[in-house]
Amino acid sequence: MDLTGKLAEAFSTQVTLELTAATVYRQLAVEMDVMSLPGIAGWFRAQAGEEIVHAEKFITHMTDRSAHPKIGEQPAPEVNVKNVADAFAASLAHEQKVSEAIRELYRLAQTEGDIDSLPLLHWFIDEQIEEEATVSEILDRVKLIGNDGSGLLRLDAELGSRSSGD
Template identity: 85%
Template sequence: MELTGKLAEAFNTQLTLELTAATVYRQLAVEMDVMSLSGIAGWFRAQAAEEIVHAEKFMTHMTDRDAHPTIGEQPAPQMNVKTVADAFAVSLAHERKVSEAIRELYRLAQTEGDIDSIPMLNWFIEEQVEEEATVSEILDRLKLVGDDGSGILRLDRELGTRQSAGE
C-alpha cells in the first residue's frame, strides 16, 4: 500500500523530529564534555546515534511504500544546562515531545485506516516508554545524589559503559 497524503506528511515531520532529537542529544553531549563528564557525554552521543536510527526507520518505511522522505528544517537546540540534572531534564522533556508525536501518528494511522504503519508505530510506542523510563530513572538517581561529586562521578562511569547503536 502506497503511503500518501496526511500520513506521509506526518511521517516526514516525525523523521525530522527524530533528527532534531539527535541534534539535541549531541548538544547535551557537548555540555557534559564541557563539565568533564565524558561518560555521560558518551551516553548522550549514543542516544544521538539511536535517534538517527529511528529517523532511518521512518525513511525506510516511507521508501518501502513509495513515499518520498524529506528532511525538514531543524531548529538549533536552545537549552540552559548548568548541571547534569538540567541535561537529563532537557532529555526527558524532548522524549515526552517525541512520545506524543508518535502517539499522534498512531491516531492518524488509525483514522486513515493505514494498518501497514501500525506494526512500526507499535515498536516506536514501546521504545518511547523505555526511553522515558530510562531518563526518569537517571533523574531520580541524580536527585538522590544531589551535589555529591563522587555520586555524579559514579553515575558518569556507569553511563559511560553504554554502547552506541550498532556496536
C-alpha cells in the same frame, strides 16, 4: 499499499523530529563534555546515534511504500544546562515530546485506516516507553546524588560503560 497524503507528510515531520532529537542529544553531550563528564557525554552521544537510527526506520518505511521523505528545517537546539539534572530534565522533556508525536501518528494512521503503519508505530510506542523510563530513572538518581561529587563521578562511570548498542 502506498503511503500518501496527510500520513506521508506526518511521517516526514517525524523524520525531522527524530533528527532534531539527535541534535539535542548531541548538544547535551557537548554540555557534559564541557563539565568534564565524559561518561555522561558518551551516553548522550549514543542517544544521538539512536535517534538517527529512528529517523532511518521512518525513512525506510516511507520509501518501501513509495513515499518520498522530506527532511524539514531543524532549529538549533535550545539547551539551557547548568548541571547534570538540567541535562536529563531536557532529555526527558524531549522524549515526552517525541512520545506524543508518535501517539499522534498512531491516531492518524488509525483515522486513515493505514494498518500497514501500525506495526512500526507499535515498535516506536514500546521504544518511547522504555526511553522515558530510562531517562526518568537516571534523572531520579541524579536528584538523589545532588551535589555529591563522588556520586556524580560514579554515575558518569556507569553511564560511560554503555555500549553503542544499548
